[in-house]
Amino acid sequence: xxxxxxxxxxxxxxxxxxxxxxxxxxxxxxxxxxxxxxxxxxxxxxxxxxxxxxxxxxxxxxxxxxxxxxxxxxxxxxxxxxxxxxxxxxxxxxxxxxxxxxxxxxxxxxxxxxxxxxxxxxxxxxxxxxxxxxxxxxxxxxxxxxxxxxxxxxxxxxxxxxxxxxxxxxxxxxxxxxxxxxxxxxxxxxxxxxxxxxxxxxxxxxxxxxxxxxxxxxxxxxxxxxxxxxxxxxxxxxxxxxxxxxxxxxxxxxxxxxxxxxxxxxxxxxxxxxxxxxxxxxxxxxxxxxxxxxxxxxxxxxxxxxxxxxxxxxxxxxxxxxxxxxxxxxxxxxxxxxxxxxxxxxxxxxxxxxxxxxxxxxxxxxxxxxxxxxxxxxxxxxxxxxxxxxxxxxxxxxxxxxxxxxxxxxxxxxxxxxx
Amino acid sequence: xxxxxxxxxxxxxxxxxxxxxxxxxxxxxxxxxxxxxxxxxxxxxxxxxxxxxxxxxxxxxxxxxxxxxxxxxxxxxxxxxxxxxxxxxxxxxxxxxxxxxxxxxxxxxxxxxxxxxxxxxxxxxxxxxxxxxxxxxxxxxxxxxxxxxxxxxxxxxxxxxxxxxxxxxxxxxxxxxxxxxxxxxxxxxxxxxxxxxxxxxxxxxxxxxxxxxxxxxxxxxxxxxxxxxxxxxxxxxxxxxxxxxxxxxxxxxxxxxxxxxxxxxxxxxxxxxxxxxxxxxxxxxxxxxxxxxxxxxxxxxxxxxxxxxxxxxxxxxxxxxxxxxxxxxxxxxxxxxxxxxxxxxxxxxxxxxxxxxxxxxxxxxxxxxxxxxxxxxxxxxxxxxxxxxxxxxxxxxxxxxxxxxxxxxxxxxxxxxxx
Numbered sequence: 001x002x003x004x005x006x007x008x009x010x011x012x013x014x015x016x017x018x019x020x021x022x023x024x025x026x027x028x029x030x031x032x033x034x035x036x037x038x039x040x041x042x043x044x045x046x047x048x049x050x051x052x053x054x055x056x057x058x059x060x061x062x063x064x065x066x067x068x069x070x071x072x073x074x075x076x077x078x079x080x081x082x083x084x085x086x087x088x089x090x091x092x093x094x095x096x097x098x099x100x101x102x103x104x105x106x107x108x109x110x111x112x113x114x115x116x117x118x119x120x121x122x123x124x125x126x127x128x129x130x131x132x133x134x135x136x137x138x139x140x141x142x143x144x145x146x147x148x149x150x151x152x153x154x155x156x157x158x159x160x161x162x163x164x165x166x167x168x169x170x171x172x173x174x175x176x177x178x179x180x181x182x183x184x185x186x187x188x189x190x191x192x193x194x195x196x197x198x199x200x201x202x203x204x205x206x207x208x209x210x211x212x213x214x215x216x217x218x219x220x221x222x223x224x225x226x227x228x229x230x231x232x233x234x235x236x237x238x239x240x241x242x243x244x245x246x247x248x249x250x251x252x253x254x255x256x257x258x259x260x261x262x263x264x265x266x267x268x269x270x271x272x273x274x275x276x277x278x279x280x281x282x283x284x285x286x287x288x289x290x291x292x293x294x295x296x297x298x299x300x301x302x303x304x305x306x307x308x309x310x311x312x313x314x315x316x317x318x319x320x321x322x323x324x325x326x327x328x329x330x331x332x333x334x335x336x337x338x339x340x341x342x343x344x345x346x347x348x349x350x351x352x353x354x355x356x357x358x359x360x361x362x363x364x365x366x367x368x369x370x371x372x373x374x375x376x377x378x379x380x381x382x383x384x385x386x387x388x389x390x391x392x393x394x395x396x397x398x399x400x401x402x403x404x405x406x407x408x409x410x411x412x413x414x415x416x417x418x419x
Numbered sequence: 420x421x422x423x424x425x426x427x428x429x430x431x432x433x434x435x436x437x438x439x440x441x442x443x444x445x446x447x448x449x450x451x452x453x454x455x456x457x458x459x460x461x462x463x464x465x466x467x468x469x470x471x472x473x474x475x476x477x478x479x480x481x482x483x484x485x486x487x488x489x490x491x492x493x494x495x496x497x498x499x500x501x502x503x504x505x506x507x508x509x510x511x512x513x514x515x516x517x518x519x520x521x522x523x524x525x526x527x528x529x530x531x532x533x534x535x536x537x538x539x540x541x542x543x544x545x546x547x548x549x550x551x552x553x554x555x556x557x558x559x560x561x562x563x564x565x566x567x568x569x570x571x572x573x574x575x576x577x578x579x580x581x582x583x584x585x586x587x588x589x590x591x592x593x594x595x596x597x598x599x600x601x602x603x604x605x606x607x608x609x610x611x612x613x614x615x616x617x618x619x620x621x622x623x624x625x626x627x628x629x630x631x632x633x634x635x636x637x638x639x640x641x642x643x644x645x646x647x648x649x650x651x652x653x654x655x656x657x658x659x660x661x662x663x664x665x666x667x668x669x670x671x672x673x674x675x676x677x678x679x680x681x682x683x684x685x686x687x688x689x690x691x692x693x694x695x696x697x698x699x700x701x702x703x704x705x706x707x708x709x710x711x712x713x714x715x716x717x718x719x720x721x722x723x724x725x726x727x728x729x730x731x732x733x734x735x736x737x738x739x740x741x742x743x744x745x746x747x748x749x750x751x752x753x754x755x756x757x758x759x760x761x762x763x764x765x766x767x768x769x770x771x772x773x774x775x776x777x778x779x780x781x782x783x784x785x786x787x788x789x790x791x792x793x794x795x796x797x798x799x800x801x802x803x804x805x806x807x808x809x810x811x812x813x814x815x816x817x818x819x820x821x822x823x824x825x826x827x828x829x830x831x832x833x834x835x836x837x838x
Contacts, residue, residue: 409783
């Protein structure tokens, strides 16, 4: 019988142990996981095959089934990724600052693990390994709750992790899984604030809404990107075509892909047909508001009039909203109204407009003369990515290892008292 | 008719304007508030007198009435405090890091305002000015909700602020007040996640619980300190008496005051009577568990047996829980079970025990050979204090101006696309 309070308690105890481990001990645990993963590869694949069979029976699409599928090669990649995490620098234990107080006491602000994290995710089973290893590296315990489509795969992977943890002398409760697909356990997890310090949902808008509304625990929302590029009248229009194409086409299914193109009215007549031609090569469908539609209707592009909500959608597909604006003010107002504050970009040669856009567009990542596709832990040099936050507290944008830590203050005296 | 959605919308618009203000503009607004406060001092005092009259009629205690009371002198102090905030360095706009990406793009991590804060507080009316000025300094808009006991005083103070903001060319909606004491508006505020980015409750455990359970917005919990000192067997016992006295007696009504004294069994017979004698001078009541009681029962101190929940109470009064422990492990276990993770201290001359305590006690502030009373923004050199956080996300311990900010990523390219 699954008891989430017990799960939470044991996670907190494990977290306290983990917090005392040094980098070497944590890395040993990671290497043990990689090894165990290779060792139990066949079992994992067997369980995954059962998940896939169920998925086929339930009529899941080929694209989704491919996301759920594990292969020998994919398991090897997972093991290789775990070894890479072991090689990353450990942020825990670093002193963020070290000062002397007015009374001679030493005051240290030191990076420490957060404690217990709750991660709720959908689809791909590699997230299980991914999240668990990043949490372990930073000395955090984690309670995982994956999607029902890969239930058996996830259980198998958590078994791998727990076996490895025990072999490496780590508390196996550092990584636990909610092994009952009943949704009520998600609600219970979200209310475990005595034991869980942070919730990271990785999934669609519905999951985020559920977490925001039900959680007693701080939630890192994010991963949903309604991203904009504004092509100013001074933009280098030749390069702008490349940037827009890259942002839209290179990988349309991800959160930092472009959703809406805003074009200054003074260059719209010239730029829109050019970019439409280029996007037509990748069969991008354009959803154009009135003015843009008028310019584009006789082009080669697949263009249809924009619907009412088309500027509030994260497309995740080869579709692009297009709008002509009077200038930077209208562009910024549009972004304030429709952006999910993930990634927005201005293409301009005008310094004042560049500065204005950078200052006034308050998204997690704001770009000047660059594709929105760069918002990514790897691209930013963080070494890893747990999630992309679009909320304001604790972390914004790509979250790496450091964002899985907090700090504590350490005051060192010699019998000091406050006057 | 109070409409919280409208309040939230206008706060968000004001926050966007404020975010574009430079330090000088924000400081001018602060100086205008100080001036207006002096100018409208009589009006503020008149409204406060009405609050006090109601409070007396409702039978509020003298201590509470004194907390609510404003005097000419206190208003002058408030104005002086506002001028001090104007002098503090502005964290907004500072680049936290500036790197070059692998592809030559410049990547800046820049400190920016959070946006809109919601602050729910009880009692003292100076919090209205205090919180509003710290928010303005950091470019944030704020929605305030004070206690009903100072309803009129708070409204008068918000009028002062809004008049000053308008005079200084700032959006007056940067500081708004929920001017209806109905509790349902607290719930509405807590669900305004589309417009409010962070909730800071400043009050008792009930308020914090309400915020945790009802809020859709990240809540900074804190301000409740069940604080411990562990006197190890190697402690300098003479100094230990001073430290314990300071932590308990200097200002017993605050959150960083001592609540529980843990003493190593090998020094309990010697230390407990000494410290009890000293605490008796300030008429501290001791709530002692069995072993401690046995040692203390014939002393001069006012000592009674500890009740069941006495180690889970923040006393905020001249009362102290006392317990004898077998050693550092039992001390740490006790702290894990009973501490609110605010401030805990070890007094020891043993380096290994010092390190163990610092590593394993995961409180916002951990001390070695020092009083717990140092956990304070002013003492830590932060220049100001909005709250003391005992949760893990975003900020821990005293929150100064920097903790009222977040960051954004700025990527500067020259037509860069992702390969």
